[in-house]
Amino acid sequence: MPVDTELEHLPAALRWREWMGRIEAVIFAASEPVTREILARVVGKSCNIDLIIDDIRDELRGRPYELVSVAGAWQHRTRKNYADAIRAATGQGADSSAGRSLSQLENLVLMCIAYFQPITRAELSSFFGKEVSRDLIGVLRSQDFIASGPRSPTQGAPYTYVTTRTFMSHFGLNTLRDLPDFDALEDAGLLSKEKLLAGESPFGLLGGEDPSDGEPSGVEEIGQTE
Incomplete structure (x- = not known):
C-alpha cells in the first residue's frame, strides 16, 4: 500500500x-x-x-x-x-564496526589516500620511499575504508584508490573538508602531493624503520581531533 x-x-x-x-x-x-x-x-x-x-x-x-x-x-x-x-x-566501543585497529603504517597510508584521492599504489609507495604492499591495501579494503577509483591517466592506466562512506562514517566526517587541519596543512605545504613525491615526507617514515603490522598506532587516527 x-x-x-x-x-x-x-x-x-x-x-x-x-x-x-x-x-x-x-x-x-x-x-x-x-x-x-x-x-x-x-x-x-x-x-x-x-x-x-x-x-x-x-x-x-x-x-x-x-x-x-x-x-x-x-x-x-x-x-x-x-x-x-x-x-x-x-566490551565494545560506541562504534565497533570497523574491525581491528589499524597499525601506524596502515593509518598513514589511509591518511594519504584521504587527502590525495584518487591516488595509485605507486604514488603511495613514492610517498613512503618503499613499496606499499597489496596486502596493506587489502586490509583497508577489507574494512571498507577504501575502494577502487577511476583508472589513472598515467602509463598502464593503474587503478586508483578513494575513501568510502564507511570511512566518512567511522571518522565522523560529513565531507573531506572536515579532515583535521586540512587547510592549515595544505597552506603550509606539508600535504603537497608534489613535495611528497619528491621525498619531502611529513610522516617521518622515509628512511626509518617500518612499523610492524598489527602494532598499535603511534599517531592519532584520522578524524580524532579531541
Missing part, C-alpha cells in the same frame, strides 16, 4: 510532527547513513528536510545519542561521552 506522503488531511503542525517521526524512524532503522533521496520518499514535496533534521536534533539535546551528518547523509550515533559506559557494558 502506497504511503501518503502529503498528509493533506492533517493540520500543518500535525503534518510536520508526522514527517519528523517518519524521518527519524527511517534513520534509526538504517544500518548506514541515510541520504536525502531516501528520506524524500516518506515526506511531502513541500517538506524541508533540513529543517526537519534541525528539529529532531533539538529534541535529542540531552539524550545519549544524536543525529549526525555523514558524507551528505544522516545517521544516529551514540554521543562520545558515553563510549566508556558502552565499552564497560559490552
